[in-house]
Each structure stands twice: as structure tokens, then as C-alpha cells.
Amino acid sequence: MPEITLPDGAKRHFPTPVSGAEIAASIGPGLARAALAMRVDGELQDLSRLIEQDAAVTFITRRDEAALEMIRHDCAHVLAEAVQALFPGTQVTIGPAIENGFYYDFARNAPFTPEDFPAIEAKMREIIARNAPFARSVRPRDEAIAFFEAKGERFKAELIRDLPESETITFYSQGDWVDLCRGPHMRGTGDVGPAFKLMRVAGAYWRGDHRNPMLSRIYGTAWRDTAELTAYLHQLEEAEKRDHRRIGREMNLFHIQEEAVGSIFWHPHGWTLYRAVEAYMRRRLDAAAYQEVRTPQLVDRSLWERSGHWEKFREHMFIAIVEDEDKTLALKPMNCPCHVQIFNHGIRSYRDLPLRMAEFGACHRYEPSGALHGIMRVRAFTQDDAHIFCTQDQVATETAQFVALLADIYRDFGFESFRVKFSDRPERRAGSDETWDRAEGSLREACAMAGVDYELNPGEGAFYGPKLEFVLRDAIGRDWQCGTLQVDFILPERLDALYTAEDGTRRRPVMLHRAILGSFERFLGILIEQYAGRFPLWLAPVQVVVATIVSDADTYAETVAAALRRAGLRAETDTGREKINAKIRTHSLRHVPVLLVVGRREAEAGLVAVRRLGVEAQPIISLDEAVQTLATEATPPDLRSPSIG
RNA sequence: GCCGACAUAGCUCAGGGGUAGAGCAACUGAUUCGUAAUCAGUAGGUCCUCGGUUCAAAUCCGAGUGUCGGCACCA
Secondary structure (H helix, E strand, O other): OOEEEOOOOOEEEOOOOEEHHHHHHHHOHHHHHHOOEEEEOOEEEEOOOEEOOOEEEEEEOOOOHHHHHHHHHHHHHHHHHHHHHHOOOOEEOOOOEEOOEEEEEEEOOOOOOHHHHHHHHHHHHHHHHHOOEEEEEEOOHHHHHHHHHHOOOHHHHHHHHHOOOOOOOEEEEEOOEEEEOOOOOOOEHHHHOOOEEEEEEEEEEHHHOOOOOEEEEEEEEEOOOHHHHHHHHHHHHHHHHOOHHHHHHHOOOEEOOHHHOOOOEEOHHHHHHHHHHHHHHHHHHHHOOOEEOOOOOEEEHHHHHHHOHHHHOHHHOOEEEEOOOOEEEEEOOOOHHHHHHHHHOOOOEHHHOOEEEEEEEEEEOOOOHHHOEOOOEOOEEEEEEEEEEEOHHHHHHHHHHHHHHHHHHHHHOOOOOOEEEEEOOOOOOOOOHHHHHHHHHHHHHHHHHHOOOOEEEOOOOEOOEOEEEEEEEOOOOOEEEEEEEEEEOOHHHHOOOOEEOOOOOEEOOEEEEEEEEEEHHHHHHHHHHHHOOOOOOOOOOOOEEEEEOOHHHHHHHHHHHHHHHHOOOOEEEEOOOOOHHHHHHHHHHOOOOEEEEEOHHHHHHOEEEEEEOOOOOOOEEEHHHHHHHHHHHOOOHHHOOOOOO
16 A cells, blocks of 8 residues: 655555556546646656555646656657658657757658648647547567567667667557657647647758768647747747847848858958957956967968877868978968967976967868858857966966956856856877876866856867866857867977976976857857847947937037047947938947937037937937946946946 | 758849849938938849750759758867
């Protein structure tokens, strides 16, 4: 007689065995209707599973987060059944729930197209209306493999073969349709509900490996109810509006064209934004005792051979052949080898360490064509790169200082939170285990010192050392790695970097490769999306437009703009013959943060009407006051005095 | 790189085997106007490129290039 403990602490006894559904029914008809699944001692299970021993049971209803995941998972099963019903001969593979929805990968000669969606969705609704119960069954391994092979489902058979011997092999059926699945599921297909939509088709490699066949993936979204679905679709539309490629065009920031794929043509306003970020970064690095350098774009092959890039990175490099001199040069894909050259030029003492060498280094990498994405993923980009040459003892302190600097800079750009991934030793690596123990240990210690929480990213470190990756999320929910910090023991060795220690011996420095923005191009893309083009005043390409109401105010408008420019503000005038309504609309759509409206009254009295983006209030103040206020407000965050905040 | 979709005016898009269409933007003229679109007119296109089918191709077919969505790769 199992004793069942409910969330409120109440205990109930049932004849052995008892199903979750029976327990729910014994509590009340409302719960019996609402319960979709249960947690038994914390483990999510089908409601139909039998409980034979004492356990704590919690019921999952549609409101629970766990239910949402089950709706999506179950919806993937419904999709698979629908597809196999409509397209005989299609093999099923895997179909998990993911953020905001689910997908299912199918193997089929002809891939699906979005035109297939209406028919598939209709079939899915049929299956959901039928409300076939999800029934779990356990099968012996050999039988399970034979079952799928008999059906010609070789991917499923392969999956089972690769499961560990200890794994229980479970099947779930929904009516006549059966799938290999770990579960759990809700009561039946009807619990999926109506709030789903197929979104797109995509290719995906079997088991995520590009050497495997490509499957046809169908992505879908699914929610608790149609209101949630509608809200999600609306959110997607909003995200689309802040896409940096769209805003870049609308605000005339940059363009890319076929003759320079993966490289950016920065227009005046875009370049202004770029320069504002660059100037800010330069001040921050100066203040943090970095030394800025500049190193060559084209470097002879021999240096890349020594650094190891020619061997490890060759396929990502642009090569330039100089026929007259019989030389092979490469556009630099990274700055580190060049920085070591500067380090090596002359004799270094331990007194020089830590030596922080920074460069806004323009790099070129031959990225796969399919990876290119607006200005976020390009082939020509500029890193806010630096290499810290230090002793092993200094690694922890330098790391802590770096993370503090990075967090402060992200905050200045409006990013309050970011994720940190700690990538530790990969399978293929250089250096001894002791070295790795030390490197990882000091990095962990540094994270603790800086109060950094990280998630472990096992085996993803660089071959020369562990790294931290700092990840920001864009408007459409995509993650972008921006900052990085890598501990390197290898390059100083390969390029023979040395310093003289206190005891007169020659020693190898450790190199910390680090970047905060990552690349200006990517970071600006993220920034554009973060602010949806409505930049804070210090970053806005055009900070102020002086707009006239009547042509009698034209001269005054020029005076106002000149005064603003003298105060360091980026100001334009609009003395066109449009009505003020039209001017306000035009500049609002361009996301100009401040409009100074001047008519006859303002011109005569030396005043301006201040209209801020999206705000209808229009205080009228003196020109002097406006210049002063705006200049203060436009001060970059690192130059503000604390009292002003 | 792989799978799929797409490519028409500066932008957003319609059309479709036989003079290329709209709205917005641009330009010209009129309007001098008080906080998110004043009115009228003008101009603007090798319908991505190259081949093929056809009496005729922007339209159909093929190849290429680019873009977009994924996958793989990655700052």
C-alpha cells in the first residue's frame, strides 16, 4: 500500500499499484481533468505510470513550465505521424522540444517546402482531434531494432544500437503510430491543443555532423493556448523590426554588396557610430594601462608557419601571392603573432610585466559562405584585441581585472547581463596535464575573485589553453560570443617570447588573448538591435536636428546648429519647406534622439523648443541652456563625473 | 561548405510568354505652416548574370552569383 505525499504535505494511501490518473481522480474531478503528467519524487512521468512504493507526487497542469515543454515534445510526435501519413516512405529520426517550439528531422528524398505546411497542419489537427492516448511500452533491445529495421527506419535502428546497454528502450504509441521515445508524454494527442504552427523547413545534418547525410528539418512553435501563440508571433514581428540589417538600411548606416562579400561599406552615420564606440574603447584601454600598437595587414607566410596558423588555420586565410618577388603573404586572421614580434623586439624584464598590448586589429578570415550574416558575421572585421604578457602568477589578477573591465563596459552599453562559458581542455591539446591543471585552476580562481558565474563548456577550449567566452543575446534570441579570454602557453613557446626574471634567468611569459567587444562589426550589430536604432545620446549618429517652422528661422537654425557643434554635439539642420509635422515624423523615423524646433518666436528670443524622440512634451528653453544640457547628456559614460551620474 | 526559399525603381512590394506597375523616397513648382505625412507635376528599371527553349523570355528551363532561414563552422 504505497503512501503518496502530496505537495501540501497531505498523505494518502492507495492499493498497489496506483496510477497518477487514479490519484488525481481521488483528489478531485478538477485535478483529474487538469493533470497532464506528474512528478514522482521529482521525476517527470506519464500520468498513466503505476506507482508501487511510497512517493511524493506533484501533478503537472497546463500552467506549469514543464507542461509547455511536453506540449512541444508531443507536438513533434504529432508532426511526425502527420508527415508519415502524408508522405509514405519518409523516415523519422529525432524531434525534440526546443526554446519556443520544437522540430523534427526527417529523412526523405525530396525535402519539404513551406507549401506542404497547410496539408501537414491539417493532418496534425486531425490527429489532435482524435486524441489518441500516448501509451508507453518497454521492448527488448533486439526486438526494438528488428521492429524499426523491418519498417525501413534505419536511423531509429541506429539510435537504439548506440544507446548504452543499461538503457531501458521505451516506445510510445498514439493510436497506430509508434515512435522510439524516452518520454514522458501527456495523456493523449488532444492535450497538445490548437496553439501550434509550422514555421520553416531547414536542412540539418544527421547527428549534427557534416559528414553525415542531410535531413529535412521542420521547425514548429507550440504554446499553451492561442493567445500565447499570437503573442509569440507578434514578438517575432517586433524582433524583425529591430534586425540590424533593416535598421542599418533605414538609418543609412552601412551596406554590403556583391563585389565585397563579407565586408562592410560604412556610410557616414554608421561610421560615426563606429568611431564613438572606438573612441570610448580607446579611452577605457588607456585608463586600464594598455599600450596600443598597430601591426601589418599582410605578413609573410613564414611567420604564419612559425606561429602554427599555416598548419591550423590555413583554410580560413586569404593568401596574396606577389609574383615579382616570389613571395606568399597572408592577410592576418589574428593579431597575436604580430604582437609577439613587438614583444620580442628588444629585451623584456619581469619589471615590464604584465605588459598589455592592444590593437584595434583589422583581420580577414575566409568564413564559409553560409555563415555570413549582416555585419555580425563577416570576412573582414576589426577586433578590440589585446594580449597580456604576464607571469603565471599574474594570470588570476589579470583575469579578474579583465572581467571587471568587461562587465563595466558592457554595462555602459546597456547590457546588464551576459552569459559566461568556461571552456576547458579539449581532446586535442598541447601542453602537459599539469600545465592545464594550473591554467584552468587560475582561471577558475580568477572567476571566483571577480564573482563571475559561468557554465561549463566541456572540451571546447583552444588547443593552447582554456578560455572564457562572454555571450550576449540579440533581439531575435540568437546568442553571440563577443568577449573572450584565452590563456596561452603555446604561442610564446613557438615564437620564442622571453623575459628576464628577477633571478636573471630567461623565462617564457604567459599570453592572455582577450577581447571585450569581440569585433566592432558584430558588436555594433548587437548594439543596433539592443537599442532598435534608438541609441542613447552619446552613441547616436545624429544627436540633434534643428528643424524650422518657417523660413524666417533658417538663419537662426544655423546659429543653433553651429553652437551645438562647437559644444561637440553632432547636429544637423532641417530648413526644408515641409511642415513641422512632416519634419518631426521624418526625424522620428530616423531615430534622432533630440529635435530642436525653432519658429519665429524662438528665433527672436534666442530660445529652442526641445522635442525628444517619442515624447510629446516640448519645453522651451534658452539656446545656452539647451547646449549645456545636451552636451552634458551626450557625454560618454566614462567621462561623466560621478556627481552628475 | 550543405539543405531549402528568394532576387522586379533608392526602399516596401504587385504583376507576368507579346509597350514594366503602385506606394513611399528623389527632383521641380506652389504652399510659410507650431510638434509623427501640404498639394500638384517630373524623372527613375538590361525585371541579378550567363546560356537554352520559343516567331517572341522579365515571365518557362539550366548553370552561376548574391541574399534570407537553418545545419555545420565561428569574433
